Amino acid sequence: MMAKTNPLEFFREVRSETLKVTWPTRRETAITTVMVFIMVTFATVFFFLADMVLSKGVSFVLGIGN
Template sequence: MSENTVNSSNPLDIVKWLVTLALLGGIVAADYIYDDVSVLIRALAAVVAVGIAGFIASTTEKGSAFITFAKDARIEVRKVVWPTRQETTQTTIIVLIATAVMSLLLYLLDMVIVELVSLITGLGI
């Protein structure tokens, strides 16, 4: 049978998420309010605020689960055997040739169908 899970998240997580959203909303608002300030200063302030918001979000239960997921995904990506440049080039050429052949076949099929419809209907399309 399926096991019922109880949502045992920390009530402080809600406050942390609200603070995170307030920081991100504040970035947007500050960008409009301080449009006369240098773009460099606004960009640096935005990067700092996003970093702080990310840190606060990472201390929540869902945030730490996401970080664990991201670390596991990074480990799995390292296990992937990527194709060599020659394999990639050969595969790309095969795909291009197959696409050209299929498009030629579809073009010819379309021409045959147009001729058949013209013959049946008597319209010189």
Template sequence: MADEKANKTSPAEFFRQVQGEARKVVWPSWEETVRTAIFVFIMMLILTLFFLGIDSLFSTVVRTLLTIA
């Protein structure tokens, strides 16, 4: 219990620490942001087509099994 009280900081000290950490943030350049967005879009398209194919395959298999039964 005594350790918890010793580790507590005041709200003002907390905000000073937050500001200090925020100054350390390195934001990506516009070029990096655009490149990353394009990469995410391409990966999204690839995964969409992959899961569409898997879903279509499973749908066909289930439909075939249901017609046999």
């Protein structure tokens, strides 16, 4: 069974926990965003090349390649 607390106490506890959060700086957020875009670009290129290689391989094995 869950302990029952009144709404006012609940919101005080939520506010208290929110104040403990370490929020990233604007610079950290920008750097992380750029790193995500770089990794997405690398993943896109990798999967594009892997798809092309596998497509050529399957076409060759099935005998429909040129």
